Amino acid sequence: MADHAPHGRQGFELEGGFSPEAIEAGRLLFARPCRFAWAATAIGDLPPPDLPELAFAGRSNVGKSSLLNALTGQDGLARTSHTPGRTQALNFFRLDERLALVDMPGHGYAQAPKDLVKRWKGLIANYLRGRVALKRLLLLIDARHGTKDSDRALMTLLDQTAVPFQIVLTKIDKVGVKALAALREKMLAELARHPAAFPRLHATSAHKGTGIADLRAELAGLL
Numbered sequence: 470m471a472d473h474a475p476h477g478r479q480g481f482e483l484e485g486g487f488s489p490e491a492i493e494a495g496r497l498l499f500a501r502p503c504r505f506a507w508a509a510t511a512i513g514d515l516p517p518p519d520l521p522e523l524a525f526a527g528r529s530n531v532g533k534s535s536l537l538n539a540l541t542g543q544d545g546l547a548r549t550s551h552t553p554g555r556t557q558a559l560n561f562f563r564l565d566e567r568l569a570l571v572d573m574p575g576h577g578y579a580q581a582p583k584d585l586v587k588r589w590k591g592l593i594a595n596y597l598r599g600r601v602a603l604k605r606l607l608l609l610i611d612a613r614h615g616t617k618d619s620d621r622a623l624m625t626l627l628d629q630t631a632v633p634f635q636i637v638l639t640k641i642d643k644v645g646v647k648a649l650a651a652l653r654e655k656m657l658a659e660l661a662r663h664p665a666a667f668p669r670l671h672a673t674s675a676h677k678g679t680g681i682a683d684l685r686a687e688l689a690g691l692l
Contacts, residue, residue: 487683487686491689492682492685494689495687495689498688499541500542502564503565504562505546506561507560507561508558508561509559509561509592510559510588510592512591512592512596512599515559515596518602519602520566520567520569520602521604522569522600522603523568523604523607523688524596524603524607526576526608527576527608527610528611529575530611531575531610532611532675535675535676536639539673539678540681540688541570558574559573569602571603573593573596574589576589598630603632605633606633606635607637608627609639610636610637610639611640612638612639612640612643612648613643615655616656624666625663627663631665633665635687637672638652638672638673641674642674649672653672
């Protein structure tokens with residue numbers, strides 16, 4: 470991970486402060502070829518854990534696919550949709566045989582059939598409990614709405630499974646400066662209660678490209 474000393478409320482910090490070298494390392498990593506490799510709808514379908522994995526989780530329609538596309542600079546890498554519940558599997562993307570990016574099914578989508586929601590929850594829980602290659606989970610939170618009960622349930626599960634996670638705010642171009650600042654303070658206070666939370670909060674807009682370079686630098690540091 471990036472070598473930055475935490476500061477701010479209760480030991481947590483906001484994004485920023487990356488050196489030009491770290492920013493360039495992130496740019497170079499995510500400029501490498503990235504391709505779709507695997508879709509798993511059951512725990513037995515998972516690919517071999519031969520690369521470090523970064524998982525992207527969040528409520529349905531939070532912008533996971535858009536963020537993946539923005540990070541890799543490939544508009545069509547992950548399919549985006551305005552229809553909640555579109556991602557129905559763990560989708561694995563291989564970044565130049567150096568890193569696996571995992572797009573997870575969205576949670577909190579009440580309109581999906583109950584048996585499908587149950588299957589998603591089981592798949593996600595089993596993946597988090599037993600995936601040795603998983604290095605960090607990025608929990609995406611829509612800046613317009615903040616955390617919901619389904620997000621908090623996932624954070625509790627991540628604490629229980631000792632999976633390090635990090636919050637990434639999405640769609641910050643759709644909120645005002647004061648609202649974003651208030652949300653940041655609220656999120657930092659909430660994260661301080663979770664032992665598995667990584668002490669850095671990223672704020673991004675896939676549409677505007679805001680925060681993408683810093684997030685790339687952060688993730689490159691994991692390697």
